[in-house]
Amino acid sequence: MVHPPQRTSSRTSLRTSPRTSLSGPALVRLLSRLGETEVQASPQPLADRLSQWLGWTDAIALSTVLAAPAPAVVGGALASGEDEAQRCLSLRSALSKAIALDGVLAPAKARRSGSYGLARASQQAPVPPPPETDETDADYAVFRQCYIALQQKMETDIGDLRGRLRSRLAAVSPAMAKLATLDATMERSLAARERSLLGAVPGLLGAHFERLRKGAREAAAREAAAREAAAREAAAREAMAHEAATLAATAQASPIGATAPGAWLDAFRKDVQSVLLAELDVRFQPVEGLLAALRAR
Template sequence: MLQVPRRTGLSGPTLVRLLARLADADAPAPASSLSSQLSQWLGWADAIALSSALKAQVPAMPPPASGGGGTEAQQCARVRARLADAIAEDAAPAGRRRGPARPSALPDPVDAQVDYAVHRQRYLTLQQTMETSIGSLRGGLRAALSAGTPAMAKLAMVDAVMERVLGMREQSLLGAVPSLLEAHFQRLRQAEAAALEAQAQAQGQPAAVHAGAWLGVFRKDMQSVLLAELEIRWQPVEGLLAALQDS
């Protein structure tokens, strides 16, 4: 069975720990605090915009008629379920997508020879889907908050500024994930090739590795990374929804 080394003692978001494990690397401790790093990401114009949002005087508005975020919570649940389903469907072998679940079997021979560019494009497409869906949902939650108390409206203003000033940084960091996965893709393929060659040289030994099995391992790992990325992208939505429900 193909496996990658598992490192212990790592902390931080699931995405960071997964990528460190798949890359067989240690995740170094941050050199500075989160607040210090955040200050380095914000330019002077961004800092002014954030300060203005924090100091803004928002007039009182009548309570929203959405029932404390119940409708928004249902919409959030639907969007997250659709994104998780899209990730799960993408991880399935080509011959089994958009169909009933089947027992695991050997990968399609054509899939076993596929170039990483195909998987890179799938990952980028899912990233774009997450960004678009979550961005639209986040905007809707801000609109609902803006119709509430001054504190809720101010939170919506601050979130809008944070999304704008940190959006490019987020895209840059998460955009590097497909390249990190490519190295894992190549290691798994090379490890299987070496194992098959060793089996061929060992006459009379039962087969322990199936040709193409490495691709199933990679698909599962890529799915785990995508779900971990979804978890990170979803955090602002959870915060806005919690504020709306607690109002």
């Protein structure tokens, strides 16, 4: 487990010690990088950290499940572990494609060409693509709505799959049935905490969006000032020189270091997709545990 990211001064961190490599989930590492924060591994064991997330009613419920005898096996036809593995793989692939092909998160070039529309035609589109904006007029509220919609889709679809796997485990053996009951109890106990933590991600991305937009505005102002200065210099030189055509061509060919319009927004879209895929990994961990138990029967 890791502590939540905490903002630190970049100058202070450079003067002290370099960042230690964090071995936590990719989601935490990615949010730490995008938020320019320092994350440290928790010295507490996992069990101790989890105990802080559980209320006394949750602890009683878990204790009751652990102390109770294994439930009877529910009869019925069983799907093989490999069948369920394929189902899990299909859902994960579908959710990954929903993130990769979402119209709001498509790069500007794809949005202008409309190439994302065909890929999206077979999917439900909870959020329409935002109107095309040049650069710094983009509205983060559209991206926030898109992120929350994809979060809800992941929560619903993965929750349904998790329940299905528990039903399959309950039909295998008393020990597996008890594991399924324990997983259901853990899901209920940690659901509020999980929603709270993952619900904070759009806010962190909003701060990242504003930093990128501010940097784009500052870069655009610098480029405009450089162009204006170059134009003034070219005009002055043209007035004093006899070879006006040569000087004008030279000034026109001089690079200003301009940034491609909307580059910062495309970079942000890619960052949002990376965070969503990392969140998908986190949400799939309980499913992978249940699947491993089912395949080991």
